[in-house]
Amino acid sequence: MKYYSLNHNAPKVSFKEALIQGLAPDKGLYFPETITPLSSDFFDAIESLSNEEIAFEAIKQFIGDEIPAVILKEIIADTLCFDFPVVEVEKGIYSLELFHGPTMAFKDVGARFMSRCLGYFNKDKKDSKNTVLVATSGDTGGAVASGFLGVKGVEVIILYPSGKVSDIQERQLTTLGQNIRALEVDGFFDDCQDMVKKAFLDESLKHHNLTSANSINIARWLPQMFYFFFTYKVLKKQNKNLVFSCPSGNFGNVCAGIIAKKMGLPVEHFVASTNVNDTVPRFLENGVYDAQPSRETISNAMDVGNPSNFIRIQEIYDNDLEKFKKDFSSFTFSDVETLAAMKTIYNKNGYIAEPHGAIGYLGLKKELQNHPESIGVFLETAHPIKFLDTVEPALNVKLPIPAQIESVLGKEKVSTKIKTYEQFKAFLG
Numbered sequence: 295m296k297y298y299s300l301n302h303n304a305p306k307v308s309f310k311e312a313l314i315q316g317l318a319p320d321k322g323l324y325f326p327e328t329i330t331p332l333s334s335d336f337f338d339a340i341e342s343l344s345n346e347e348i349a350f351e352a353i354k355q356f357i358g359d360e361i362p363a364v365i366l367k368e369i370i371a372d373t374l375c376f377d378f379p380v381v382e383v384e385k386g387i388y389s390l391e392l393f394h395g396p397t398m399a400f401k402d403v404g405a406r407f408m409s410r411c412l413g414y415f416n417k418d419k420k421d422s423k424n425t426v427l428v429a430t431s432g433d434t435g436g437a438v439a440s441g442f443l444g445v446k447g448v449e450v451i452i453l454y455p456s457g458k459v460s461d462i463q464e465r466q467l468t469t470l471g472q473n474i475r476a477l478e479v480d481g482f483f484d485d486c487q488d489m490v491k492k493a494f495l496d497e498s499l500k501h502h503n504l505t506s507a508n509s510i511n512i513a514r515w516l517p518q519m520f521y522f523f524f525t526y527k528v529l530k531k532q533n534k535n536l537v538f539s540c541p542s543g544n545f546g547n548v549c550a551g552i553i554a555k556k557m558g559l560p561v562e563h564f565v566a567s568t569n570v571n572d573t574v575p576r577f578l579e580n581g582v583y584d585a586q587p588s589r590e591t592i593s594n595a596m597d598v599g600n601p602s603n604f605i606r607i608q609e610i611y612d613n614d615l616e617k618f619k620k621d622f623s624s625f626t627f628s629d630v631e632t633l634a635a636m637k638t639i640y641n642k643n644g645y646i647a648e649p650h651g652a653i654g655y656l657g658l659k660k661e662l663q664n665h666p667e668s669i670g671v672f673l674e675t676a677h678p679i680k681f682l683d684t685v686e687p688a689l690n691v692k693l694p695i696p697a698q699i700e701s702v703l704g705k706e707k708v709s710t711k712i713k714t715y716e717q718f719k720a721f722l723g
């Protein structure tokens with residue numbers, strides 16, 4: 295499989311090259327040259343397949359012969375080491391719980407898959423290494439750190455804003471050791487992000503083989519299609535049309551779902567539900583893409599003013615807004631609406647949703663009014679414990695600490711404080 299740059303000014307590359315480069319040399323996102331639908335036999339028999347078998351069938355065309363089938367199957371088995379429950383929250387409305395992995399966020403799937411692919415490509419390298427740089431406002435860093443822990447030939451450096459991530463998140467970033475190092479930046483998330491961007495353009499750092507691990511990277515983004523197939527497998531017997539609502543920030547998740555639909559997965563409609571960072575909902579209203587600086591909300595993993603994957607979605611629909619709107623809606627919700635939804639979901643149904651999931655729920659309810667015969671699924675992208683400062687007071691509950699979180703709480707934080715890009719470079723060496 296070849297990948298081309300969406301800026302159309304860079305050579306086509308293999309899966310391996312796209313994974314290692316992250317972004318194309320012309321700064322475009324990579325996109326697969328072809329997307330081939332799966333056979334109707336596959337969908338007819340999907341109930342008889344395991345999640346691992348489904349994932350293998352879904353991803354293999356994107357990797358071709360670059361990773362042998364037996365190894366790819368091992369990578370998938372290792373990636374999918376946890377459950378993906380589809381829980382009925384109220385009649386016809388389901389929560390797809392993506393938070394049962396090691397760091398309790400959906401990003402575990404992509405991070406685990408990407409790290410193991412990179413580990414495979416590095417297996418014969420003796421002395422050169424890849425360095426994965428991640429700037430995080432909380433969630434991504436933990437998933438990447440855990441996903442890459444102990445992977446051969448890969449160093450991970452995480453930059454996070456000092457004092458601006460929760461205690462649990464900080465421990466997930468700073469207590470692992472081995473090939474994972476954390477930099478505590480005296481500044482904001484944007485300062486971390488700026489340093490990372492600058493490093494990628496810095497010729498003097500070329501020898502570090504820097505790569506990124508956010509959803510612009512195809513190896514983190516594509517495996518996110520897996521759980522849309524898993525959900526279909528669970529709900530197929532109901533014989534109803536399916537609507538998915540994804541709480542969206544960089545639009546990686548929803549874009550992976552749309553790829554699954556391109557591959558034949560029967561999905562009636564997608565909703566990208568956002569907080570007040572509403573660049574895409576406004577675009578669907580008036581056709582003008584007007585990115586804005588991000589605004590802080592209680593669903594902070596979605597505080598994105600210029601969603602990087604949106605361009606991939608436009609590519610899938612040939613930049614045809616009318617065609618696109620038939621399959622896709624996007625709605626925005628405020629913090630006040632989010633908190634009210636969390637309370638409604640809890641008081642009516644006894645289900646605890648954290649702010650991102652609650653936004654997914656709101657978008658789903660709104661869209662289902664246009665699909666009275668359909669059932670709907672919202673993605674619950676993180677465990678409520680990760681947003682306990684919001685969830686506990688809002689619902690007046692005390693959340694038990696899950697084992698995955700308990701295990702990091704007692705560990706000692708190790709980080710290096712930096713303030714300037716020069717200090718960052720000195721740290722890299």
Ligand SMILES: *Cc1c(COP(=O)(O)O)cnc(C)c1O
Pocket residue numbers: 399400401433434509541542543544545546547548595596650675676
């Ligand atoms: C990253 C994240 C999102 C946003 O996902 P995108 O793929 O960037 O749209 C939503 N919820 C949580 C909890 C996240 O960590």
